[in-house]
Amino acid sequence: xxxxxxxxxxxxxxxxxxxxxxxxxxxxxxxxxxxxxxxxxxxxxxxxxxxxxxxxxxxxxxxxxxxxxxxxxxxxxxxxxxxxxxxxxxxxxxxxxxxxxxxxxxxxxxxxxxxxxxxxxxxxxxxxxxxxxxxxxxxxxxxxxxxxxxxxxxxxxxxxxxxxxxxxxxxxxxxxxxxxxxxxxxxxxxxxxx
Amino acid sequence: xxxxxxxxxxxxxxxxxxxxxxxxxxxxxxxxxxxxxxxxxxxxxxxxxxxxxxxxxxxxxxxxxxxxxxxxxxxxxxxxxxxxxxxxxxxxxxxxxxxxxxxxxxxxxxxxxxxxxxxxxxxxxxxxxxxxxxxxxxxxxxxxxxxxxxxxxxxxxxxxxxxxxxxxxxxxxxxxxxxxxxxxxxxxxxxxxxxxxxxxxxxxxxxxxxxxxxxxxxxxxxxxxxxxxxxxxxxxxxxxxxxxxxxxxxxxxxxxxxxxxxxxxxxxxxxxxxxxxxxxxxxxxxxxxxxxxxxxxxxxxxxxxxxx
Numbered sequence: 001x002x003x004x005x006x007x008x009x010x011x012x013x014x015x016x017x018x019x020x021x022x023x024x025x026x027x028x029x030x031x032x033x034x035x036x037x038x039x040x041x042x043x044x045x046x047x048x049x050x051x052x053x054x055x056x057x058x059x060x061x062x063x064x065x066x067x068x069x070x071x072x073x074x075x076x077x078x079x080x081x082x083x084x085x086x087x088x089x090x091x092x093x094x095x096x097x098x099x100x101x102x103x104x105x106x107x108x109x110x111x112x113x114x115x116x117x118x119x120x121x122x123x124x125x126x127x128x129x130x131x132x133x134x135x136x137x138x139x140x141x142x143x144x145x146x147x148x149x150x151x152x153x154x155x156x157x158x159x160x161x162x163x164x165x166x167x168x169x170x171x172x173x174x175x176x177x178x179x180x181x182x183x184x185x186x187x188x189x190x191x192x193x194x
Numbered sequence: 195x196x197x198x199x200x201x202x203x204x205x206x207x208x209x210x211x212x213x214x215x216x217x218x219x220x221x222x223x224x225x226x227x228x229x230x231x232x233x234x235x236x237x238x239x240x241x242x243x244x245x246x247x248x249x250x251x252x253x254x255x256x257x258x259x260x261x262x263x264x265x266x267x268x269x270x271x272x273x274x275x276x277x278x279x280x281x282x283x284x285x286x287x288x289x290x291x292x293x294x295x296x297x298x299x300x301x302x303x304x305x306x307x308x309x310x311x312x313x314x315x316x317x318x319x320x321x322x323x324x325x326x327x328x329x330x331x332x333x334x335x336x337x338x339x340x341x342x343x344x345x346x347x348x349x350x351x352x353x354x355x356x357x358x359x360x361x362x363x364x365x366x367x368x369x370x371x372x373x374x375x376x377x378x379x380x381x382x383x384x385x386x387x388x389x390x391x392x393x394x395x396x397x398x399x400x401x402x403x404x405x406x407x408x409x410x411x412x413x414x415x416x417x418x419x420x421x422x423x424x425x426x427x428x429x430x431x432x433x434x435x436x437x438x439x440x441x442x443x444x445x446x447x448x449x450x451x452x453x454x455x456x457x458x459x460x461x462x463x464x465x466x467x468x469x470x471x472x473x474x475x476x477x478x479x480x481x482x483x484x485x486x487x488x489x490x491x492x493x494x495x496x497x498x499x500x501x502x
Contacts, residue, residue: 032260032261035260036257036260036261037205039253039256039257039260040205040208040209040212040237040249040253041208041233041234041237042237043237043240043241043249043252043253043256044236044237044238044239044240044241045233045236045237045240046240047240047241047243047244047247048236048237048239048240048243049240051243051244052244053244053247053248053249053252056240056252057252057255057256060256061256061259061260064260080233081233084232084233084236088236151218152218155217155218156217157214157215157216157217158214158215158216159213159214159215162214168246168248169213169214169248169250170245170246170247170248170249171246172214173214173245173246174245174246176245177242177245178245
């Protein structure tokens with residue numbers, strides 16, 4: 001209720017201004033509002049290191065607890081970059097404690113580029129590419145094929161496809177992601193053979 | 195790779211990706227933005243590690259927990275500030291009072307729990323309520339640290355009326371039942387209607403007898419939606435919200451599910467049905483700034499009452 005009487009709502013202030021206000025006032029609402037903006041990023045970083053949704057949520061809360069004091073101790077120029085480092089270090093520290101060795105593996109096919117081109121491959125002419133794509137698409141499992149066609153060819157969103165299939169968004173996302181990977185593997189094989 | 199400040203566009207697209215409401219072109223744009231932003235890139239890699247997870251729900255849960263955590267730690271002098279603010283709220287409530295109830299009233303309805311088939315078992319007779327610390331006079335919002343409140347042993351609680359004259363909401367036993375010591379879980383359906391500046395703050399009425407199933411129209415305190423009068427500070431919140439977001443629709447529906455912690459405050463809030471990020475945030479804020487929840491029961495019935 002006290003926020004009503006403030007000049008600007010926390011949501012309207014940039015990160016640095018919110019941070020400054022928190023340092024001056026110690027009002028945890030401000031810090032919570034600031035951190036809440038970047039929860040998807042911290043959550044994603046937690047998922048990357050722990051590959052578990054519950055642990056990623058716990059990472060978010062643990063990082064927030066760290067944030068309460070560390071924000072007052074450090075002079076932060078770019079909050080998001082600093083938060084990223086804090087979250088990553090927290091995850092790595094926990095992983096070291098658990099003596100779990102994880103490799104950072106970023107398969108290039110997971111990053112979608114606008115022109116559907118991978119920089120390490122020389123793609124054949126467009127017609128041959130389309131032919132390979134059609135062939136590989138038909139070889140996918142039915143769920144992956146259908147979801148990929150609906151997402152890329154029909155232009156539906158994950159949510160719309162999930163509703164039509166009566167499945168969760170996560171499941172549809174998984175079909176499309178795995179299908180994309182399988183398509184790329186299949187097309188690389190066909191191209192190498194050609 | 196440089197670490198850039200995330201753009202609003204990137205944050206918007208990331209939120210769409212989380213909810214699944216993203217098109218192929220938008221996802222491609224998000225990936226292009228991630229190529230320039232190390233933080234976003236790493237987050238996308240993590241999200242794609244577990245593609246089948248419901249990321250949107252997870253982020254909502256974390257944000258709900260943050261609001262609860264942020265709300266419990268008060269600045270020194272918050273109680274004194276709350277007393278001053280309460281005086282202003284009362285003055286504003288008198289100013290807002292006028293006109294037609296049905297057109298201007300802001301209703302917060304208590305609905306049945308969201309999940310059918312998981313109803314708790316018949317509640318055992320509850321002990322007499324523990325004495326509750328009285329709130330300072332004229333402080334309608336729980337900005338002060340909440341007094342200890344007897345935690346309901348029964349499995350089901352229902353929404354309590356806002357901080358106006360105490361209203362007893364009589365609740366039915368539930369037939370299926372859960373463990374007596376499980377935290378109470380219920381859903382509150384808050385229908386936000388147009389809270390114009392002249393919405394009246396009318397006295398509360400006792401809710402009608404409970405219904406077995408959730409019904410939209412019947413005001414029931416249990417087993418169905420119940421109309422709860424808005425408090426003056428809730429109306430002020432809505433007014434501020436409308437001023438902050440003038441282009442957003444002035445009516446919406448948000449369905450929340452939450453538990454009640456030992457102090458009687460709503461906790462672990464999750465959004466079962468949202469309207470927009472701003473409306474969802476406002477609904478949670480209204481809930482968190484609403485009354486404390488306390489069980490008082492006997493003879494197998496749970497009665498809800500705000501602290502005296």
